[in-house]
Every structure is written in C-alpha cells, then in structure tokens.
Amino acid sequence: MIHSIIQTILPFVLPVLYGVIIVAVFPLMAGYIVLLERKVMADMQARLGPMRVGPHGLLQPLADAFKLMLKEDIIPEKADWFLFWVAPVMSVTMALLAFAALPIGPAFQIADINVGLLFILAISSLGIYGIVLGGWASNSHYSLLGALRSAAQLVSYETAAGLGLVSALLLAGSLSMKEIVQAQADQGVWFIAVVPVGFFIYFVGSIAETNRAPFDLPEAESELVAGYMTEYSGFRWALYFLAEYANMVVVGAIATTLFLGGWLRPYPSIHQHLLRTSVEMLDALPSLLFLAVALYSLKLVPRQPVKIQKLVMLMVAGLCTLLAAVMAAALFAPDPVKAGIHGAFWFLAKVGAYVYAFLWVRFTFPRYRFDQLMRLGWRFLIPLALVNVIVVGSALLVQQNWGWKHPVVSAIVTTLIMLGVALFLAYDDEKHETAIQATGGE
Amino acid sequence: MTDQPTNGSSEVTTTVLGADEIILNMGPQHPSTHGVLRVKLKLDGERVVESECVIGYLHRGVEKIAEHRSYQQFAPYVDRMDYVAAVSNGLGYCEAVEKLLAAEAPPRARVVRTILTELQRIASHLLWLGTHALDIGALTPVFYCFREREEILKIFEKYCGARLTTHAFRIGGLQYETYDGFEHDVKRFCDDFAGKVDEYETLLTENRIWVGRTKGIGILSTEDAIALGVTGPVLRASGKKWDIRKAAPYAAYDQYEFDIPTRPTGDTYDRYVVRMEEMRQSRRICLQAIENIPSSPIMAKVGKVLKPPPGEVYHAIEAPKGELGYYIVSDGTTQPYRVRVRPPSFINLQAFDKMARGSLVADVVAIIGTIDIVLGEVDR
Numbered sequence: 001m002i003h004s005i006i007q008t009i010l011p012f013v014l015p016v017l018y019g020v021i022i023v024a025v026f027p028l029m030a031g032y033i034v035l036l037e038r039k040v041m042a043d044m045q046a047r048l049g050p051m052r053v054g055p056h057g058l059l060q061p062l063a064d065a066f067k068l069m070l071k072e073d074i075i076p077e078k079a080d081w082f083l084f085w086v087a088p089v090m091s092v093t094m095a096l097l098a099f100a101a102l103p104i105g106p107a108f109q110i111a112d113i114n115v116g117l118l119f120i121l122a123i124s125s126l127g128i129y130g131i132v133l134g135g136w137a138s139n140s141h142y143s144l145l146g147a148l149r150s151a152a153q154l155v156s157y158e159t160a161a162g163l164g165l166v167s168a169l170l171l172a173g174s175l176s177m178k179e180i181v182q183a184q185a186d187q188g189v190w191f192i193a194v195v196p197v198g199f200f201i202y203f204v205g206s207i208a209e210t211n212r213a214p215f216d217l218p219e220a221e222s223e224l225v226a227g228y229m230t231e232y233s234g235f236r237w238a239l240y241f242l243a244e245y246a247n248m249v250v251v252g253a254i255a256t257t258l259f260l261g262g263w264l265r266p267y268p269s270i271h272q273h274l275l276r277t278s279v280e281m282l283d284a285l286p287s288l289l290f291l292a293v294a295l296y297s298l299k300l301v302p303r304q305p306v307k308i309q310k311l312v313m314l315m316v317a318g319l320c321t322l323l324a325a326v327m328a329a330a331l332f333a334p335d336p337v338k339a340g341i342h343g344a345f346w347f348l349a350k351v352g353a354y355v356y357a358f359l360w361v362r363f364t365f366p367r368y369r370f371d372q373l374m375r376l377g378w379r380f381l382i383p384l385a386l387v388n389v390i391v392v393g394s395a396l397l398v399q400q401n402w403g404w405k406h407p408v409v410s411a412i413v414t415t416l417i418m419l420g421v422a423l424f425l426a427y428d429d430e431k432h433e434t435a436i437q438a439t440g441g442e
Numbered sequence: 443m444t445d446q447p448t449n450g451s452s453e454v455t456t457t458v459l460g461a462d463e464i465i466l467n468m469g470p471q472h473p474s475t476h477g478v479l480r481v482k483l484k485l486d487g488e489r490v491v492e493s494e495c496v497i498g499y500l501h502r503g504v505e506k507i508a509e510h511r512s513y514q515q516f517a518p519y520v521d522r523m524d525y526v527a528a529v530s531n532g533l534g535y536c537e538a539v540e541k542l543l544a545a546e547a548p549p550r551a552r553v554v555r556t557i558l559t560e561l562q563r564i565a566s567h568l569l570w571l572g573t574h575a576l577d578i579g580a581l582t583p584v585f586y587c588f589r590e591r592e593e594i595l596k597i598f599e600k601y602c603g604a605r606l607t608t609h610a611f612r613i614g615g616l617q618y619e620t621y622d623g624f625e626h627d628v629k630r631f632c633d634d635f636a637g638k639v640d641e642y643e644t645l646l647t648e649n650r651i652w653v654g655r656t657k658g659i660g661i662l663s664t665e666d667a668i669a670l671g672v673t674g675p676v677l678r679a680s681g682k683k684w685d686i687r688k689a690a691p692y693a694a695y696d697q698y699e700f701d702i703p704t705r706p707t708g709d710t711y712d713r714y715v716v717r718m719e720e721m722r723q724s725r726r727i728c729l730q731a732i733e734n735i736p737s738s739p740i741m742a743k744v745g746k747v748l749k750p751p752p753g754e755v756y757h758a759i760e761a762p763k764g765e766l767g768y769y770i771v772s773d774g775t776t777q778p779y780r781v782r783v784r785p786p787s788f789i790n791l792q793a794f795d796k797m798a799r800g801s802l803v804a805d806v807v808a809i810i811g812t813i814d815i816v817l818g819e820v821d822r
Contacts, residue, residue: 045585141466145488145803213579214651217804366651367579369804370488 674764
C-alpha cells in the first residue's frame with residue numbers, strides 16, 4: 001500500500017522541488033536583474049548607479065523588496081476591487097508558470113512537455129490579460145490608454161515573434177524544448193547561425209512583447225505616467241514588476257533554447273582534452289570566469305571606504321571562488337550531475353547575454369510612437385517573418401528532397417535573400433511614409 | 443484607433459461602443475510637463491482634438507514684488523523666473539535699468555557679461571536637450587548633457603558663488619572681478635564642448651526613431667509664428683531669421699562674429715537642429731570673447747542709491763528661450779512704479795495648441811519639450 005503510494009508520488013517529488021525553487025528564488029533573481037539593469041544603465045550614462053546599500057549597491061534589491069512590502073496598500077475608490085486585485089496576480093502567475101517547461105540545463109526542468117514551446121507561448125500570452133484587466137480596473141485614463149496600447153501591441157508583435165520562431169522550429173522538427181536543443185547538438189550548429197533573420201525578428205518581437213524600450217508604450221513614463229500601472233503601488237506594483245522581469249527571462253530562455261543552443265557550451269562538438277586528463281578544455285571556461293570575477297573583487301577590496309563594505313566584497317570574492325570550485329568539481333562528477341551543472345551555467349549565461357542586449361537597446365534608443373510601432377510590426381516585421389518561413393522552408397526542402405549537401409551555402413544564400421527582402425520592405429515602407437506625408441494625413 | 447470611417451459604418455461603431463472623446467488631464471503633476479504645467483487634452487482615441495494649457499500653478503507675483511523693492515533689491519528676484527537661465531534674466535534686467543539711468547556698463551563688464559550669458563545659453567539648451575530626449579524616450583543623453591552643464595555651473599560657482607540663481611551682474615556692471623583662471627576654464631570648456639555636441643548628435647540626429655518622432659511633428663508656419671509672437675529658436679526654426687543679438691545688439695555682441703541658424707519647416711526636428719547649432723555658435727562667441735577681455739573698471743558710476751528719472755523703458759535681450767523683455771516705469775523714486783516682464787516661455791507656449799491639434803498623445807509630450815518652457819517664467 002505505502003509502497004504504491006510512494007510509487008505514485010515519486011515522479012512528482014523532483015518537479016515540485018524545482019517548482020518551489022523557481023518560485024522562491026526567482027523574485028530574488030529578478031531583484032538582482034534590476035540591480036544589474038541599473039548598473040548597466042549607470043555604466044552607459046557615465047555615472048555609478050546604486051552605491052549606498054551594501055558595497056556597490058549589492059544589497060539594494062533587498063532594501064527595495066522590504067520597502068515595497070511595507071508600503072501602504074492602496075486601492076482607488078472607484079476601481080473595480082476584484083479585478084484590481086486579481087490582475088497583477090494573474091500577470092505574475094502566468095509569467096512564472098511559463099518557467100515550468102523551460103529546460104535550464106539538461107537536468108533542471110519541471111516538465112518536458114512534447115509541445116513545450118506552444119505551452120510557453122500560450123501561457124506567456126495569457127499574461128497580457130493581467131495588463132489589460134489591471135489597466136481597465138484602475139478606472140483611470142492613463143491606465144486605460146496603457147492597457148489599450150498594450151493589447152494592440154501584444155497582438156501584433158506576438159505574431160511576428162511567433163513567426164520568427166517558426167524558422168527555428170522548421171530546423172529542429174520538434175516542439176519539445178529538450179529536443180530542440182538536442183537537434184542543435186546533433187546538427188553541430190546553433191540555429192542563430194542558420195537563420196539569423198529569424199533570430200532578429202524574434203529579438204525585436206520579444207522586446208515589444210515584454211514592453212521594454214523602445215517599445216515600452218504601455219507604460220511610457222513620459223507620456224502615460226506609468227501606463228497600466230499608474231494606480232498601482234506597493235506590493236501589487238512589485239508583482240507587475242516581477243512579472244515584467246520574469247517575462248524578460250522567459251523570452252530570453254526561449255531565444256536561448258531555439259537559437260543560441262540552449263545549455264550547450266560554445267563549440268559543443270570540439271572535444272580537445274586538457275593535458276591527457278578526462279577533462280575537456282572548454283569545460284574549464286566557467287571556472288576560469290568565476291575565478292576572474294573573484295580576483296577582480298579581491299582587487300576592489302582595499303578601495304572600499306567602510307569596513308563592512310570590505311567584508312562584503314570579500315564575501316563576494318569568496319562566493320565566486322566557491323562557484324569556481326563547484327564548477328571545477330562538477331567536471332569530475334558523474335555525467336548527469338556534471339552536464340546538469342555546466343548546462344545550467346551556460347544556459348543562464350546565454351539568457352544573461354540576451355537580457356543584457358535588451359538593456360543595451362533600452363538605453364540607446366528613443367521610444368517609438370504608437371502608430372510607428374504598429375507600422376513597424378505590420379509593414380515590416382510580419383511580412384519579413386512570413387517570407388523568412390517560406391525561404392527557410394524551401395531551403396530545407398531542397399536539402400532533404402534533392403540531396404543538396406552544403407548546409408553552409410544554403411544558410412548563407414537564405415540569409416542574403418532575407419537581407420534583400422528586409423531592404424526591400426524598408427524601402428517600400430519609406431516610400432509609403434513619404435506618400436502619406438505628401439498627402440498630409442492618414 | 444483612429445481609422446477613417448468607411449462607407450457609413452462609423453456611425454454604427456460609435457453608437458455601439460460609445461466611443462466618445464475623453465478629456466485627459468496632463469499635469470500639473472506629470473513626468474514630462476516640465477514643472478507644473480497642466481494641459482487639458484480632448485482626445486479622440488489617442489488623437490488630440492483640442493488642447494488647453496492651464497497655467498498659474500507657480501505664480502509668485504514677481505512683477506508685483508518689484509514695486510516694493512528698490513532697483514537693486516529686485517535684481518535677485520529675476521533669477522527665479524527662468525531658473526535654468528538665471529544669468530540671462532539678470533542681464534536683461536540690469537541692462538534695462540541701466541538704460542533707464544542712461545548709464546552704460548564699462549567694456550570689460552560687457553564682455554564678461556557676454557561670456558557668462560553665452561555659457562548660460564549653452565547650459566539652458568543642454569537642459570532642454572536632455573529633458574526633451576528623455577520625454578521622447580531616450581534615457582541616456584540627459585546624463586551626458588548634465589555632465590557638460592555641470593562644467594558651466596562650476597564656472598558660475600567659481601565666479602559668483604552660486605550655481606543656479608546666480609545674481610551674477612549688478613546694475614552698472616559687475617560686482618566681482620573675474621577669478622584667476624577664468625579664461626582658462628572657459629577656454630577648456632569650449633575646447634571640449636565641440637566634440638561633446640557631436641556626441642549628442644551621434645545619439646540622436648540620424649537615429650531613425652528620433653527622426654520619426656520629431657520630423658513633421660508640431661509644425662508651426664512662419665506666419666503663425668509671427669502672428670503668435672513666438673520668438674527665439676522656435677521662431678528661427680520656422681524660417682524667420684530674427685535674433686536680437688544681431689537686430690539690436692546689446693552687451694558686447696556687436697564685436698563678435700556668429701551665425702543665426704534657421705530652418706525652413708518649423709517642426710520639432712528643425713527646432714532640435716536649430717538649438718544644436720546655437721550651442722555651437724555660443725561656443726564660437728565665447729571663444730572670440732575670451733581671447734580679448736579689455737581691461738577697464740567693472741562698475742560704471744551709478745551711485746549707491748538708484749533714482750532713475752521718471753520715464754519708461756523697454757529693453758529686450760535674446761534669452762535662450764526667446765525675446766526676454768523688461769518694461770520698467772519709473773516715477774523718480776528708488777522703487778520702480780511698474781515692472782512688466784515679457785517672458786519668452788509664456789508667449790511661446792501660446793503656440794502649443796496650434797502645434798498639438800491633430801497629433802497623438804506621444805507627440806504632445808514632444809511638443810511641450812520642443813517649446814522649451816520653464817514654468818517659473820511662464821507663471822512668474
């Protein structure tokens with residue numbers, strides 16, 4: 001009896017554990033992504049960023065979290081109480097739910113669904129309800145405008161982003177997140193090298209989908225104050241914030257899985273060994289990276305003005321050394337553990353790079369106007385994505401049916417064709433725009 | 443959102459959805475109304491049908507205060523009108539009173555005044571550029587602009603001890619002699635600054651999004667601009683070559699060579715280009731002036747107690763935002779009988795509705811930014 005109960009429960013233990021880890025750890029991670037964002041922003045803007053709480057502001061996320069939790073909980077009198085309450089919860093639930101199907105390394109995945117990608121896309125597009133309902137329930141003009149913008153924007157850019165993903169799906173031949181990575185391992189190439197235009201479309205589409213600048217119209221600060229979040233404060237506001245950053249990680253993870261080789265390390269097919277040991281040379285990279293960060297932190301220790309800051313900096317250095325040691329030790333562990341730890345490292349590193357690119361774009365470009373955003377989506381990205389699917393599909397057809405054996409050549413040719421199409425679309429759009437301006441109106 | 447109605451179906455849609463116009467109150471607390479401007483927008487979807495600027499939230503009765511202060515006592519008050527270009531305000535007031543007294547500042551004072559005012563123009567334009575870009579969503583230029591503005595404020599601080607509300611000039615000249623190394627500081631700033639303007643331009647001028655957000659937005663024709671009494675960069679971007687520094691030279695402007703940039707169409711992009719070029723021209727004036735500061739006393743003999751003869755005077759200068767005029771009536775006592783300020787921000791703001799009608803909410807923000815208003819000056 002007990003045996004059979006254990007038998008029934010056992011398959012759920014690990015996924016539940018993973019789920020708890022994600023729900024418990026991610027909010028903290030989001031806090032540190034915010035800190036990273038502020039630091040990157042400061043770096044680009046010739047200033048230091050948060051420096052007060054902890055050395056180099058390392059404890060800032062905790063301070064922010066405490067502040068937000070302790071704030072007064074305000075629900076505007078004329079707001080729809082229930083929807084106002086439910087909307088941010090919905091947003092954050094959907095964002096975190098999408099993590100269920102993400103493979104963070106070959107071992108760490110809650111559920112390997114055979115339609116994993118579809119599941120993630122479906123769930124993350126449900127998150128938009130949180131925004132629309134929140135904007136509507138606030139009963140404020142700014143919120144309403146933000147919600148309307150967001151609905152229109154999400155519908156158009158989800159189409160483009162989805163079509164961008166299709167090109168990689170064609171190459172992988174599967175919707176399961178694990179098998180997509182496996183396909184890249186088997187073919188020995190990250191799909192970004194085969195369909196760079198698809199990646200580009202998804203990149204732009206995903207910025208718009210996560211409401212990040214230059215597509216941050218639903219919350220455009222200088223126009224709509226805070227868009228759909230205008231009436232929100234305190235912890236509810238924090239939930240929206242959390243959802244936004246969770247979505248950023250989710251789209252980063254999708255792009256990593258489909259285009260950037262998932263948890264594979266760079267050059268997965270090169271197996272150069274280190275000094276005749278069983279360790280592969282490239283596997284030592286993570287350890288070296290952490291060691292470098294540790295050394296850099298050590299170098300910064302004497303420059304800290306206060307003793308406690310020196311101590312925390314030392315702790316950071318120690319932590320990095322520890323991580324380096326873990327990464328090194330994992331090399332000698334049995335294979336599932338080794339692959340799991342190293343896979344997770346590479347996966348997170350790639351997601352980090354993707355998110356960094358988001359920040360970079362955000363601090364470089366001005367914001368689109370609403371009609372321009374729509375034009376870019378419908379007149380440029382969606383046609384480009386459609387043609388991309390056709391071109392990539394034809395190339396695959398040629399390879400599979402007629403035995404064309406030069407994938408590099410076909411990748412280059414398809415990319416060139418796509419660049420041509422992009423130029424044509426841009427030219428056409430320009431012509432259209434000048435025609436509109438000449439007639440003086442819509 | 444704002445699709446044109448086709449074959450009569452629009453009637454059905456409007457009745458079913460009740461798609462009425464909504465009134466959106468922008469401000470007085472809003473991130474991009476540059477202070478406490480309140481704009482009432484009547485919106486059809488996101489398109490502006492009608493707009494109305496509501497002002498007065500920062501009214502401090504500056505002109506009334508003037509009637510109860512002596513001429514010298516009132517001088518610091520004018521710094522608080524356009525508080526991002528305090529030096530220019532001070533120059534206008536001091537010269538107006540000097541005109542009333544029929545006194546003239548000595549040559550050295552006039553050259554130093556010119557240098558400081560031109561630096562102030564650069565600082566004011568930098569602040570405009572930063573906030574304007576911020577309104578349009580470019581988060582980074584504002585910090586670059588503040589970095590350079592800081593250098594100018596440091597020069598002010600070294601010169602007169604204050605950074606923002608400087609009260610740098612006195613009626614009749616200057617109170618302070620320039621500090622040691624003044625020329626060097628100004629020269630070093632000017633040398634660095636040329637590259638810095640190019641740096642801002644690489645971020646914005648040819649950026650597709652920036653051009654898309656500013657070209658063709660908030661067009662103000664030459665006729666409208668003149669009819670509305672618009673002055674300064676806004677007027678020049680509408681194609682009218684009018685600059686008081688050339689038209690009725692004051693301080694030491696007649697001694698220096700500089701161009702007046704103009705642009706033909708009068709849209710937001712043109713105003714941007716004009717102001718960028720003005721910063722370069724201001725730098726040019728500073729460089730010429732710093733080469734040769736004549737040595738002379740810095741104060742004219744105007745006496746301790748100012749008692750201008752009864753009469754009235756109007757004196758205008760080219761402030762960073764446009765024509766800043768002071769109309770002063772004297773009744774022969776130590777206090778002005780009436781002071782009336784012609785603030786460029788206030789009058790340029792009247793063109794807002796003309797520019798904003800038919801544009802989108804996002805453009806409204808760009809248009810408020812492009813007029814370059816300071817509410818302290820609008821409301822006084």
